Each structure stands twice: as C-alpha cells, then as structure tokens.
Amino acid sequence: MVINSPRGTADIFGDDIICRNLIIEQAKKLFKLFNYSQIITPAFEHTEVFDRGIGQSTDIVKKEMYTFLDRKGRSLTLRPEGTAPVVRAIIEHKLYSKIPVKLFYIGNMFRYERPQKGRMREFWQLGVEAAGVDNPVIDAEVIWLLALIFETLGFKKLKLLVNSVGCADCRPPYINIFKGYIKPHLESLCSDCRERYDTNPLRIFDCKVPSCAKIISSSPKIYSNICSSCAKHFNTVTDLLKALNIPFVIKEELVRGFDYYTRTIFEIISEDLESVQNALGGGGRYDKLIEQFGGPPLPSIGFAVGIDRTIVLMKQLSVSLSKEDSQSNVFVILLERRFEKYGLEFLNYLRKCDIRSDISFEIKKVGAQIKLAKKNEFTHAAVIGEDEATSGNITVKKLADFTQNQFNWKKDPHKIYDILK
Numbered sequence: 001m002v003i004n005s006p007r008g009t010a011d012i013f014g015d016d017i018i019c020r021n022l023i024i025e026q027a028k029k030l031f032k033l034f035n036y037s038q039i040i041t042p043a044f045e046h047t048e049v050f051d052r053g054i055g056q057s058t059d060i061v062k063k064e065m066y067t068f069l070d071r072k073g074r075s076l077t078l079r080p081e082g083t084a085p086v087v088r089a090i091i092e093h094k095l096y097s098k099i100p101v102k103l104f105y106i107g108n109m110f111r112y113e114r115p116q117k118g119r120m121r122e123f124w125q126l127g128v129e130a131a132g133v134d135n136p137v138i139d140a141e142v143i144w145l146l147a148l149i150f151e152t153l154g155f156k157k158l159k160l161l162v163n164s165v166g167c168a169d170c171r172p173p174y175i176n177i178f179k180g181y182i183k184p185h186l187e188s189l190c191s192d193c194r195e196r197y198d199t200n201p202l203r204i205f206d207c208k209v210p211s212c213a214k215i216i217s218s219s220p221k222i223y224s225n226i227c228s229s230c231a232k233h234f235n236t237v238t239d240l241l242k243a244l245n246i247p248f249v250i251k252e253e254l255v256r257g258f259d260y261y262t263r264t265i266f267e268i269i270s271e272d273l274e275s276v277q278n279a280l281g282g283g284g285r286y287d288k289l290i291e292q293f294g295g296p297p298l299p300s301i302g303f304a305v306g307i308d309r310t311i312v313l314m315k316q317l318s319v320s321l322s323k324e325d326s327q328s329n330v331f332v333i334l335l336e337r338r339f340e341k342y343g344l345e346f347l348n349y350l351r352k353c354d355i356r357s358d359i360s361f362e363i364k365k366v367g368a369q370i371k372l373a374k375k376n377e378f379t380h381a382a383v384i385g386e387d388e389a390t391s392g393n394i395t396v397k398k399l400a401d402f403t404q405n406q407f408n409w410k411k412d413p414h415k416i417y418d419i420l421k
Contacts, residue, residue, distance in 0.1 A: 008112075008121025019311045020124070020193055024106060026348060027126050027149055027305070034145050035329075035358040035376070036104040036128055041085035043108065047075040053084030058259060059192075060199060065110040078110035083260070083286070083302055086129045088239045091295035098375070099132035099296075100361060106307075118273070127283070127304035131290060133361050134299035136233050137340055139264045139285060140240035141359075146268060146281055146303045147246055147352075153310070154319035157271035158280075160247065163223055163254040164234040165202070167262050168288065170227035177220050183217045205255045217327035221252035230263055237264055243341045246347060260286040264301065270313055280313070281305035328380060328420035329356035330396065331373035335385035337363055342389045344383065349409055353416055374399055380420060396420075 005011060012020060031038075047067050054061050066078040079085055089395050095101050101320070106126040115121060128145065132136055150158055166174060179201055186194060190216050197204065205216055226234070241248055248266075256265045267282030277411070283303025290298040330350055334343050335375045343359050350357040366383060373381045381397045388394050392411065396419050397404045407415040 006121075008115040010120060010122075015315060016311055019314045020307060023149075023153065023301060023305075023307055023310055023314070024126065026152055027104075027106075029354075030145060030148055030152070031104045031128065033356045034102070034141065035356060036102045036130075036331070039089060039103045039105055040107065041079070041082075041105065042091055044076045044078050045085055045088065047077040047395075049084050049088050050077055050080060052292065053087060053260060053313065054081065060111060060308060066110045079107070080109055080111045082107065082109065082125055082304055083126050083129060083289075086145055086302075087131075087290055087295075087300075090131055090298075091201050091290065091293055092174065095134055096296060096298055099298075100138065101131040103127070103130075104128045118306070118312045120308060124307040125304045126307060127281075127302060129302035130326060131298045131299060131300040134287065135361050136236035136264075136346070137240060137359070137361060139233075139237045139301055140244065140344070142283070142301050142303060143237075143241065143248075143264075143266050144244055144246060146266070146283070146305070149305060150268060150280060150310075151396075153314065155270060155272075155313065155317065159249060159269050159270065159271060161251040161254050161264065161282075162238065162241075162248050162264065162266045163251055164226050164230055164263050165255060165261055165284070166226040166230050170225065170230055171222070174220075174222050174225040177225060178202075178222075181219045182215070188205070188215060194372070200259070202255045205253050216253070223250065223252040232261055243344060256282060256284055260289040260292075262287045266303070266359055268349065272316060273313060279306075280310055328382045329378050329408075330382055330420075331369070331376070331378040332357060332359040333366060333369040333373070333381055333383045334360050334363060335355055335366070335383065339384050339386075339389050343384050344415075346384065346394065346409060349413065350416070353413075355416065355420065370397075 018035050029143055040253050050065060051061055065080050068076055070076055085102055086105060090096060090101055104127065108122055108124050112121060112153055130142055135306065145157050147160060165171065179197065182197060184256055186197060189212050190207065193204045193207050204212065207213065254267060255266060261284040263285045265284030268280050269278045270280055281303055285301040287299040290300060332343050334340060349361050370381060379399060381399060382394050392408045394409050395404050395406045405419045407419065409416065
C-alpha cells in the first residue's frame with residue numbers, strides 16, 4: 001500500500017493553511033475593491049483548449065501537460081494554467097454582454113516538471129482576467145492590483161518588471177532580426193534552445209543555461225523594435241504607473257512563457273527568494289486570444305499569482321495581515337479622457353479607504369455612465385471634470401435617490417465615510 005502523496009504534490013495543513021487562507025482572503029478583498037467577480041472553471045478541459053490557447057510550441061504543451069483519453073477516446077487535459085479555461089468560459093456563456101468582463105479565479109493547476117521549493121506538479125494559483133478594454137488604463141490597473149496583493153501581505157523587497165512584446169504587425173519582423181543574430185551562435189546554444197530557434201525563438205530569452213544567457217545578452221531586444229502604436233501604448237502604461245507611484249523596471253529580456261501575449265507583459269519578483277525561483281506572479285495582455293478561440297474581438301489582460309511560492313515567502317518573512325471589509329462602493333465617471341490620471345489618483349484614494357470602486361474606461365454621456373454604474377450594482381457615483389480636477393471638490397451621488405454630497409478628498413479625506421453611510 002502506498003502511503004505517501006505522489007511526487008510533486010503536497011498535503012496542505014497547519015501553518016501552510018493559515019498562510020494560504022490569508023493570501024486568498026486578502027486577494028478577494030482587493031478583487032472586490034477593484035470590481036472583479038469570481039469564476040470557477042473545471043479542473044480539466046478538452047486538450048485543444050490549451051493547444052490553441054497556450055501554443056503548441058511552448059514547453060508546457062509539448063512537455064508538461066497531464067493529458068489522457070476518457071472512455072470514449074476524447075483527449076482531456078488537467079489545466080496547466082488559468083487563462084485559457086476562463087477565455088473558453090467567456091465565449092461559451094457569452095459573458096461579454098457586459099463590458100468590461102472582470103473575473104478572478106482561484107484553483108489548482110497541474111504541470112509535469114521537476115519538483116522544487118515553490119514549484120510543484122500540482123500547484124495553486126489565483127489570478128484575474130479583464131476582457132473587452134484596449135485602453136492602457138486597464139493595463140496600469142491590473143499591474144497595480146498585482147502589486148497591491150504583495151504589498152498588503154507585508155513584502156518589502158519587491159521588483160516590478162515590465163516590457164512590451166509588440167503585436168502581430170511588429171513581432172514577426174523582430175523575430176527575423178533576432179533569428180539572424182542567433183544563427184551564427186546556433187551550435188553554441190543548448191539543445192532546447194536550438195529547438196526553440198525553429199519553433200518559438202522568443203523562448204530562448206527564458207533559458208537559464210549560462211552559455212545561452214551570455215549569447216542573448218547582446219542580442220537585439222523586442223522592446224527596441226516595436227511599432228509606433230505599441231510604443232505609444234506602452235509609454236502610456238508606464239506614465240500611468242508613475243502617476244500611481246508604482247516603481248518599475250523595464251526589462252527588455254522579459255518575454256513570459258505563453259504564445260498568446262501581446263504588447264504589455266509584467267512580472268513581480270522578490271529579492272528575498274532565490275534568483276532562479278523568485279517570481280511571485282506575472283501576466284500580460286492577450287488581445288487576439290478570445291478571437292482565436294472563435295469569440296468576438298475582445299482585447300484582454302490578466303495575471304496569475306503562485307500561491308505556493310507566496311506561502312514560502314510569507315513563512316520566511318513571518319508576515320500576516322488583517323483588514324476591515326467595506327460595503328458601499330463608488331463608480332468614478334470621467335467627463336474627458338484628459339482626466340484619467342486624476343481619476344486614477346481619486347480611485348487610489350477610495351481603494352486605500354477600502355471602498356470598492358471602479359472607473360469609466362470609455363468617455364460617454366453622464367446619463368449613460370450612471371446607467372452603467374447601476375447595472376454593475378454600484379451604490380454611488382463620482383463625476384470628474386475640469387472643476388473637480390482643479391478644485392479637488394468631488395460630488396458623490398447616491399444612486400438610490402440621487403442625493404449628493406460634495407467634499408474635498410485631499411483636505412478632508414475622512415469625510416467619505418460619512419457620505420457613504
């Protein structure tokens with residue numbers, strides 16, 4: 001009789017359960033504040049969901065998936081990541097009837113790889129997917145949310161890495177440039193990278209073999225070869241991160257492991273962990289994936305957090321957390337796009353007050369925005385225009401009876417609690 005768990009799996013109990021619950025509870029509070037709702041997808045999917053979503057040339061699909069045939073000969077796969085199942089669900093259930101679609105998930109994933117500290121064959125992730133918005137504001141918000149998860153856990157030595165991997169227009173020409181650089185060095189690469197050269201050349205950047213890393217250190221980077229449209233998008237994202245006082249580093253070698261990424265990608269690492277396994281979470285934009293699955297053209301972005309690795313760091317640093325919940329919520333309406341930065345500053349204030357809030361990603365008439373706020377079950381709305389941005393006096397409307405109160409959120413920051421009672 002076998003009395004031990006399979007290699008690469010673990011029983012979760014004791015301090016690990018306490019840490020796990022703290023991570024999930026705090027993340028759920030933040031998801032609520034940022035107006036995300038939960039989705040639970042099956043632990044296994046039809047194999048083609050991952051073949052098409054992740055990419056057949058990726059290491060995950062080629063080497064790491066747990067795939068099996070059911071009794072009727074259909075190929076099924078235990079989910080190795082969370083984005084493809086959520087995309088499938090968005091299309092199947094037409095969840096895009098309300099835009100943006102903002103979903104979060106928490107679940108176990110499965111990959112056949114060498115087990116090590118913080119990386120198991122069955123591992124747990126939480127993540128978000130935001131579909132239907134191409135505005136760089138959503139990029140900044142998703143990155144902001146990822147950073148907050150770890151900041152509220154008490155982690156200090158964090159580094160946010162960002163990059164742009166371009167789009168379908170500018171990436172193919174860059175790949176040709178990169179392959180031209182690599183070709184004379186091909187025989188000096190490891191066997192995996194020689195195979196990647198033909199199937200998925202950008203994955204060479206992820207190689208940890210020292211000889212490969214040395215070769216690509218001097219290679220042309222995609223960041224310097226993106227088109228003007230992608231550059232404008234990425235510059236706006238970094239400007240918004242600066243407006244939110246979120247420190248970041250542009251890492252030109254960052255590519256991430258999935259074929260579906262476009263434009264913005266990002267990763268958070270901890271300098272308290274070993275350098276090889278120091279990534280706590282990351283993600284990026286995937287503007288074409290839903291359309292490739294047969295759905296409507298919905299530009300999207302998301303991230304995933306490794307719960308197991310976060311637990312390792314929590315225990316190492318002996319951190320904990322506890323905060324009060326909040327019930328009232330505010331929808332921030334912008335009258336013009338030029339008030340986006342100010343709107344994000346006000347949104348930052350609301351969320352620091354533990355008030356669930358969101359912002360209008362499209363500029364429409366106030367009446368249409370009020371209807372949208374009601375449809376999404378907000379209790380209050382705040383309109384920001386020239387007068388508000390200049391004076392700091394924000395008018396908050398109660399959507400149930402349209403009574404309103406005005407206050408200066410910078411001079412009298414605690415007034416919001418009286419208004420939302």
